[in-house]
Every structure is written in C-alpha cells, then in structure tokens.
Amino acid sequence: SAAYLEAFLLRLSGGDLKDAVLLLREARKIGKYMNSVIADLAICLKLLGRWSDLDTLLQEETRRVDRNPVLLDIKIGILVAAGEFPEAEREIGRLRAMPFDDGRADCREATILMNRDHEFEAAYQLLTDVLNRETRGALGVRRLRALAAARGKRYEEARQDAAQLRPRPGGEDTYQRIEAEIKLAQKDYEGAEAARHKIRFETVQDRLLGARILEAKGLDIRTPLNKRQSLLD
Secondary structure, eight states, X not given: OHHHXXXXXXXXXXXXXXXXXXXXXXXXXXXXXXXXXXXXHHHHHHHHTOHHHHHHHHHHTHHHHTTOHHHHHHHHHHHHHTTOHHHHHHHHHHHHXXXXXXXXXXXXXHHHHHHXXXXXXXXXXXXXXXXXXXXXXXXXXXXXXXXXXXXXXXXXXXXXXHHHHTTSTTHHHHHHHHHHHHHHHTTOHHHHHHHHHTOSSOOHHXXXXXXXXXXXXXXXXXXXXXXXXXXXO
C-alpha cells in the first residue's frame, strides 16, 4: 500500500515519474491491489515515453488488459498514436462494452476524429455529449475537449475549459499546454513556444508538441527559405 500510494502521490503532484515507476515495480512484486498498480505503472510509462517498457507490460498483462478499462484505454491510445486505426476501432468497441467505461470509448473515438480525420468540430461535439452525461473522469474529458476546441479554432471555448482545469492538481501545466495549442493553431509560433516553456513538469507529449511547433513553422510559407529546413530537421 505504501509503495503504491507514494507513487500515486508523485504522479498527482508532478513529482519524478522515474521514482514512481520504481515504487510501482516494487508494489507489483508484492502482488496486492494489482489492477491499480498495473494501471498506474502503465500511465507513468506512457507519460515518460517509455514505449518499449509499456508494450512489454501490456503483453505481460494481456489477460488483465482484457478486463481493465484503464489498461485497454492506454492500449487504444498507443494504437491511435501509431496510426493503427482499424485495430483501435475494434478495441474501442470492446471498451464500450465494459462496465465503468466512463466515456473512455467516446474519448478514444474523438482522438481518432482528430488524428485521422481532422474533424475537430465533430470531436468537440462528441466530447460535449460525454461531459453532459458522465460524472466520473470529467477532468480528462474536459482536457481533451479543450484540445479539440483549440485545434478546431474554438479559442474562447478552449480557454474556458483550460481555466476550469487550472486550479486542479497539474492544472497550470494543462492550461499552458492548451494555450500553446491555441497559439499554434493561430500560427503564432513564438507564442506557442513561450507557453510551452511555462510547463513545469514536461512529459514526452510536451516534447512532441515542441516538435509540432517547429514543423509547422518550417512548413509555413512566411518562414524564410533559408530557415525552413533547419526547423524541419
């Protein structure tokens, strides 16, 4: 219990996720509260971008993944990130049939709308429906809706959601991430990078956001030709 709870506190408070992973591996060896321990370990590995370790964990815990909506949700996220959309959609169907889905299936459907189809308005409306009917997991849904709003040029709505999240644990970093997404959609690359640099506890997703900012600037026709390739590199 102590190892799991200390790791949970580290993740919730923006502590060192590497230390949290060590604690969760210790808790896993003890073998109690395994659903919670494995789910939190998967979340920490995802935030650290340790994809190989995460893939190994999910393979070792295949039977648990098939019964645990948190772990199946993470597996679907990996499939979406890899562009394996047909398999992701099949797994979303399984997730939707699970008890305590708490809107996770619809959220993953929204990520496909955004990543594959670039249908940000459809994603925004779907996530609004989830927020209107779900009470559990509302913070995660609101974060995703703020992202859909930012990318879909609903800047006021994105900032409203970000403002509601700001007082929560880790909310200041979430607020700055959404602000960076808004500035990126507005092609204000310096503003986007300034907001990103205000993030206190950087994850691999934040580094990917930095890469997206550089890429967008490198592809922008307003960027001088002699600077574009270095940005893309």
